[in-house]
Structures are given as C-alpha cells and as structure tokens.
Amino acid sequence: MKLLRLFCTLLLLAATVRGAPLEVVTSIPDLADFVRRIGGDHVRVSALATGKEDSHNVLLRPSMITRLARADLFVVMGLELEHAYAPALLAEARNPRLRPGSPGYLDCSLGITPLDVPKRIDRSEGDQHPHGSPHYNTDPLRMKRAAEAIGERLARLDPAHAALYSANTRALGAELEARTARWKQRLAGKRIRFVSYHPVWAYFTERFGVEQVATIQPKPGVEPGPRAVEALITQMREQKVPLIIKESYFSDRLPRRIAAATGARLASVPTQVNATPAASDYFAMMDAIVEAFAGGGPTP
Amino acid sequence: MAAVVTAHSFPTCCGATFLHHGTTHSPIPLKIILSVALLCAATPAFADNDRELKALREEVAALAQTVKTLQTQLHTQENRWANFNAPTTAALPGSASADEVAALRDEVAALRNDRPAPGQRSTTGLFNPDISGAVDFITSYSKEANQWNFTLRNVELMVQQNIDTYARAVVTLNAESELVPTENRDLFEHTSINVEEAFIETTSLPGGLQLRAGQFFADFSRLGKVHSHDLPFVDRPPSLDAILGGETQARGFELNWVPPTQHYFRLSAGLVDKIGHERPITNRLGLAAVVDEHGHDHEAGEDHGHDHGEAAFRQRENRPFKSLTAYVRGATLFELGQQTILRVGADYAQNSQGTKRQIASADAKLEWQPDPASYDLLEAGAEGLWTREHGTLADDALPPTGSPNGSATAWGGYAYAQYRFGKRWQPGLRVDYLHTDTYAEGTANANGRESANLWTWSTYLSYHLSETNRLRFQLNYVTSDRQVAPNGSRDDLQAFLQWTVLFGPHKHPFMP
Secondary structure, three states, rough: OOOHHHHHHHHHHHHEEEEEEOEEEOHHHHHHHHHHHHHHHHEEEEEEEOOOOOOOOOOOOHHHHHHHHHOOOEEEEEOOOOOOOOOHHHHHHHOOOOOOOOOOEEHHHHHHHOOHHHHHHHHHHOOOOOOOOHHHHHOOHHHHHHHHHHHHHHHOHHHHHHHHHHHHHHHHHHHHHHHHHHHHHOOOOOOOOOOOOOOOOOOHHHHHHEEEEEEOOEEEOOOOHHHHHHHHHHHHHOOOEEEEEEEEEOOOOOHHHHHHHOEEEEEEEEOOOOOOOOOOHHHHHHHHHHHHOOOOOOOO | OOOOEEEEEEEOOOOOOEEEEEEEEOOOHHHHHHHHHHHHHHHHHOOOOHHHHHHHHHOOOHHHHHHHHHHHHHHHHHHHHOOOOOOOOOOOOOOOOOOHHHHHHHHHHHHOOOOOOOOOOOOHOOOOOOOEEEEEEEEEOOOOOEEEEEEEEEEEEEEEEEOOOOOOEEEEEEEEOOOOOOOOHHHHHHHHHOEEEEEEEEEEOOOEEEEEEEEOOOOOOOOOOOOHHOOOOOOOOOOHHHHHHOOEEEEEEEEOOOOOOOEEEEEEEEEEOOOOOOOHHHHHOEOOOOOOOOEEEEOOOOOOOOOOOOHHHOOOOOOHHHHHHHHHEEEEEEEEOEEEEEEEEEEEEEEOOOOOOOOEEEEEEEEEOOOOOOOOEEEEHHHHHHHHEEEEEEEOOOOOOOOEEEEEEEEEEEEEEEEEEEOOOEEEEEEEEEEEEEOOOOOOOOOOOEEEEEEEEEEEEEEEEEEEEEEEEEEEEEEEEOOOOOOOOOEEEEEEEEEEEEEEEOOOOOOO
16 A cells, blocks of 8 residues: 555656656757747657658667657657657657657658659659658748647647747847848749759759759669769759759769769758758758858868 | 638548638628527526627628638639549640739648549458568579579568557568578478567556567567568678577567656567577577477477467476566667767677576667769678576487586677768668677587587679669678688688568558
C-alpha cells in the first residue's frame, strides 16, 4: 500500500513537473530554427540532420534514437524527404507519442501545395518523390505555412503558452513576408537562367521567377555519363546559360568542368540551414541563396 | 483574401472529413455552437432568463452566418484554383499576383488536406502492404576446381505492414541456394520457395520493449542477421558461415529492450528452436546429434540442421524444454565526435538438443564520415566467434580408444574495411580465419583429435549504379592445412561477380 501511495505521488509529481520545456526533434535544421523562434525558452529543440549532408543521406547516430525516445514532438518536412532514415529511427525509438497521425508527429508538407509531382511513378525515372518535391524549404512563403503548422502544434501540446507561440508565429510570418519582398526586389529585373546539379529548385523558381534550364543529373539521383555531360554543355552553349548552381553537398569536380567548358559562373549554394558557414539560420541561408542567384556569393 | 488563416482536417473513422477552421472570428463549428447553445438553453438558470437566451440565439445566428460566409469563400477559392491549371509564375490576367495565387493554392490544399495523388487509387488499394523484392545473381569461378558457376543465390519477396496499433507483420519468401564455387551445383534448381521469415512484432509495448514471435532472423551476431544480398561482400564470411550456419534464422520468441536512457543500448533475449539455417561446423564433423521422438539417432553428416523434410519436422515434436536454444545479445553505439560512430555488441547462445552446443561472439564496427557534405564513408568491422559442441560421438567418428563422448570446437572471425568514394565506388578488404578442433573420421591422430585452419583473404569492389542496383567483384584467396578443392589442393583462388537489384520499398530495421 505504501508502495502504491509512493507510485501515485511520483505520478502526480511527474504531472506537476510537466511544465518543463517541450522536447522537439526536427528532421532538418531549418525546421529546428523555426521551432526555436516560435517556442523560445519553452522548447528544447534539435535536428537529426546536420544540414551539411544531402538530406536523403543522413548518417544514423545513436543519439538520434535517444532524442526521439524522449521527444514530445517530431517535425518533418514530409513528402518522403526523410523516408531513408526516419521510419527506422522512429521504430527503434519506440515512442508512441511520435507515431505518424499522433499529435507528436507533424508533417509540415500537409499545408502546402507540392510541385514536381510525377505523372508516372517509375524507378527508371530516377529517385522520384511520388507526392512531389520535398525541397520546399527554399520557398519562404511555403515555409510560412510550415511555421504556422508548428505554432499551432506547439500550442496544442503546450496550451499554457499558446498565446506566446501564436504571437511568435505571427512575427515570424511577417518577417518571412517582408524578407521575401526584399529578396524578390534583389532578383527583380534580371532574367536569371541556370542549371543546377540536382532538381531541388522548383519552389524557388516559382516564387522568385528564375528559370531552370536543365540539371546536371539527367534524372534525379542519376549521375551523368560522358554523353549526357556533352549534351548538357552543348545545350548550355546554345542557350547561353550563364549560371551553374551546385548544391553544397555535391562534389565540385564535374560542375567546374562544365563551367570551364561553357563559361558559366559556378555558385555553391546551401540548401539547408548550417550547410555552409554563411547559412547559420534560415534567413542567412536564404540571403546566401538569393545572393548566389543575383550574381554574388561564394564560388567553390 | 479570405479570413481563414489556419486550418486542419481530422479524418474520421468512416473516412469523412471534419473541417476545423481557425478563423479570425471563431474556430467553433456550427453544430457544436448549436449544441452548446441548446444545452445552455435547457439549463434552468438560463431558461428563466429570456433576455440572455435571446442574446445567445442572436450570437449563434451571427456565428452561423460567419461560417456560411467562410464556406462560400472556400468554394470560390477552390473554383479559382481549379481554373488555374499549370504552375506558373505569371499572374492571372486582371487578377491576383502569382504569390497570392500560390498562397491561395496552399490554403485550399491545407483546407482540403488533399495532396494531388499520382493516378486514381481505390481505398482498398491504400491498405495494401508494402511489397519489396531482391534478386541476387552471382557468377563464381574456382581456379583449382576449374569450375564456373552461375548461381541465382537469392530471390526474395518481402511483404510487411502494420496490422493495427499494436503489431506489425513481416513475411519474407525466399528461394536461396548455396554459393560453392568449387562444386558444380546449384541448389536453386532443386529448391522451392521457402518462408524465410514470417513474424509478428509488437509496436506499442511500454518501456522500450518489443516482442517478436514467429520465424525470423534472430538478433544475434553483427552480420549473421543480415540478408545475403545486403552483406558488404559477395559471400558470407567463412567463419561466420561455419560457426553459425548461415543466417541466424530462428523460430520462437524474441524480446528486445531499448531502455529510455540518455545512452542508446539494446538488449535482446530469445527462446527459439535453433539459430542458423544450415548445419554448423561442429555438427558436420563428427558428433552424433539429435535423437528424434522414436529414439533414432541422426548420424553426423545427415541434414538434421535443415528445416525442410519430414525427419527434421519430427525432431520438433515433444522436445524437452532444455533442447530449445536460448540466446542473449547486448549492443550499444558510441558517438566519437560528429562524424564517427562505434558500434559494439556481444552474444551468447546455448542449447542441448542431443548434444550441448554453445556459441559466443563479440563484434565491433566503426563508421567514419570524413566530410558530412559528401557521400564518402569509411566502414571497418570485425567479429570474433567461438562455438563448442559436446556429446556422444557418432559411431564412425569414434576414436580408437577412450570414451565415446567428445567435443568439437571451432573459433575464428573476420575483419574488413571498406571506403565509399562518392555515391558509386566502394572498394574493400577482408580477412577471415577459422580454426576447427574436432574428431574426424579416418584421419584421426593418436588422440582421435584433428585440428584444421582456414584463412580467406578477400578484396572486393562494389559499384552502385543507383540505390537499388549494385555490381560487385570479389577475389578470394583461400588457404588451409586441409584440402579445399576437389583436386586435393590446399589453396584456391576464387572470383565472384555479383549483380544485386532491389525493387519496391525495401525496408530493413535499424540494427545496432
């Protein structure tokens, strides 16, 4: 009986101590940055990916499992960006709060309209995302919707601070809108045509009106052979494409060769927060991306 | 723009969707408002107060009007979106800007929670399980045997799905043949499709526990539980193959536990009929093994380790509890900085099925990613194994003098290192050593005991055409103090060319 009483007391104590910060894990650092801005001191957040790697190719670390095992909320980009590692990690973490469909699992892609939805699902078309491209983090206004989803979910899990989360979400949304206007202004009046290594720019091109001519990979995830490289060089020369965008996690060997053959400018660009030293948070990352398209930015 | 700023949809059990509009006016649906209002109206405290009731009714009517307005706006947005066919940066003539149109599309998508799906799918189809497969084709050559083999080693079909909130099921059908470059045989020709795995595992046990039941690859050893086509090399390391007897296929129960601690650790324990698909080395070399329920001895050299066949099936009937195999494995991982991970594990298994058999192993694997912004990866792994079997010797293995009881032991291990250069190329080296100390027919020395040593040196090169298509070339140099080829040679050079493809959503669990 004493033991039962002690157990009940501990349970009550645990319920009282529930005022501790929400434990949040996100798949990529961009989402962690948003959670931090919205949740402030009331959340403790970390990302699984470092930001430097290809977001499909994340080295699995044991701390990922222990963090997920304790987490109250797991935030993902969705659209199968995390399909290579998140399901196995979640299964091993055995945290029922994070089961997809539960309040502790937030798929931010549910609030946005995907682009690049394949008409036909076929592995011969490369590494396809059946529901559309998951790389919408380069569109600040779609990310505004992700921020709203995060704010709502934090408020649902921690109603005591709902007003703060709501205010921070509104402030972040306003900042995203204001910065988007400035980034648009930076790219306005230029007809920017480019070739990228991997097809991750659908959302950025739609938002900022730049024009993607081709990709170095002939199909998503498929490395080009010599003939494909020659065909691309010919196409770039004919169409006078002035810019090659290399996502920072790809080797610069082949893009350099193509740049030398075509005279195009080569820019190495972060596609996630922390991908490069300059991309220290979401706004800094977008600054670096916009600057690379506008004509500045680092070359590899 | 519409007043709706946020929205979520909650699917109900019958598939209908209940829209919850977070608006600048009110997030409460009409039905709930009416219900609350009626409930309030029925309360005596309010029933006597006509003025308050009237005010409430007016408020409900106002809210109903707001909801109606929002619904109209939603329909308008949907119609506008439907007319907006292709994604474009251009603004509609005389209409909203591209940003507004894109935002509108997002809002409608969020409200409908309806992602454009590739093609029409029926509701029934959505509940279909994940189906994946693998084909593993190997060309092998043995110099001493002057033997070429074309082996379709592995044809696998895996079906898996969550059964409900509590459990998940996995079924793997497989047709697998042995890889023996020195012999002209392809067991695949005589093999029907077998159930390699068919198990149920829990998904909701508390405290980090998980229970598995059925036929599965026991969580034992590092590479023993890896499907053949997923190994880092073409062949299973000879020491592992000999001591465990192929993959760690087992039938029974396994409980594993990942405690909710700061440091990751996994402890597994199982009670199964056996571990290993094929006969272990100690069982092949002299010991009389099991006694079936009729009391008949199965002599050494018979296929009593195999699952198939009536005789093998009979062995499972009326078996005493002590004849079951019990095993335990502990494994953990250490992060040595951001880019280096060390995995370590240790196992022990024991059974007394006719003879007493023990297996122990310890393993480690290091992964080092020199630059996270690349696909380069160094992997180095090693495993040491030991097994001992003690019991009554088979008649034809009896030493000239002494007790009919005896023991056979084997120990050894493998070590390998491979480096992935970018996404495609992955060369590697492996060394394997196996020592056996057994009673052997005919060649027994004065003590009836014989030892043998087998070294296998390998180099291999994997070429990943894509994530699901891999070519691999491997050279093995095998040397022993015993015959390793039909011509009596004590060494051999073997070559392998492997082509492995995967199809479907190929999922394997996290393996510490």
